[in-house]
Amino acid sequence: MKNFHGSLDIDSLFNVLSRVPVKILLGFRCVSEEWYNIISNNRSFIKVHLEETEPTLSGFIFQEKFRCSNEDIKTISYMNINSLDRHHNEQSTRSKSIIHHKMFSFLPEDVVVLSSCNGLLCCRSCCFLSSSTKTTLYVCNPTNKEWITLDCPDYNKHESIVLTFDPYKDPIDVSTNFHVVRVKQFEIETENEDEEDEDKVELSQYFTFELYSSTTKLWKKSNEICHYDHGSIKKQGIYIGNVLYWLTDADHILTFNLDKELSLVISTPIPSGEFKAIPEACIGEWKGILCYVMITENGLHVWYLEDYYEAKWELKFWKSLEDIERENPKFFCNLKNHVLRRAGLHQNPWMDPLSFKDGVLLMKVFVHVYFYDIEKNLMAEACKFQDLSTNSLPCPIVLPYSMSLVPL
Incomplete structure (x- = not known):
């Protein structure tokens, strides 16, 4: 050398x-x-x-959180996808991923991870949240262990925070520019136009958006308001091509264009009512395109968003549960029956897509977590769910992560 x-x-x-x-x-x-x-x-x-x-998926970050508590869980797990490569053509080996729990040990305090974007991550200070608690945000790069801090006034655990960073749009040889977007949901009472029931109180819901710029180092509230009465944000948002996306719990996707500061609500490809069992779904990215991943009794479906304004989707991948089981007999048995039976009992889903990035799906099946590369048709066991979860009723944030040299 x-x-x-x-x-x-x-x-x-x-x-x-x-x-x-x-x-x-x-x-x-x-x-x-x-x-x-x-x-x-x-x-x-x-x-x-x-x-x-090209940025290459390195693994997935798993941040557990309580469903009905303001208290944070300090454990963060990182699963690298090396086991997916080792599993290729290895019929006798079931190599699991190495789980890392100290990915953010370089930061000055315990944190909760919120968002991932092109190698950078956004976290917040870990604490028992109350109205008087001061919240600090960390934008960091675990690869080179660099970070910067910013205040997040009046943080509420029900809001969503998304980091937006495009190294191909802004010249990083000068500085590293990024935005942080906060989306909040509010309820207001509206007037009842029904004269026969004047005492009935009606509630209307809407989303607002706040933006932080690393250039100005200031928060500003957008004038955009999105009226939405059908539910709440279901999972964390993602950033693709200058647009942010959040999956809601009512067959819709909330979007926000960062440049134009305009929101739009688009429909998902197929309403959940079309299936016997309540489908499990997540949104993700595949080479710069928004994807909608759904698991139903009919199988695994992956759609591409072809037209943003017309909410036009194209089915890019589908595989039945029977075929998934037949191709992976070491991992699954009676997969479809388990999916249907679990749904009929209204229990936690047997098969749940957690995160999707560039053709690799991280999914939970009963008590195990798997990587599934749908392009290469490769599946590998990542770990057991108990290796990641400390809570009996987990409600995790799961983020894809790509290693990057980007400095802060």
């Missing part, structure tokens, strides 16, 4: 290293002080590296 290093000028070194995946580059930092400075501290190199390599 020493001779190889000596034979490269700085331009050639840039050219070679800029094509190497982040995980390998982290090891190359030990070659010499020069290599360390190029990989870790040179913004121009990091910009070139982003242009030359």
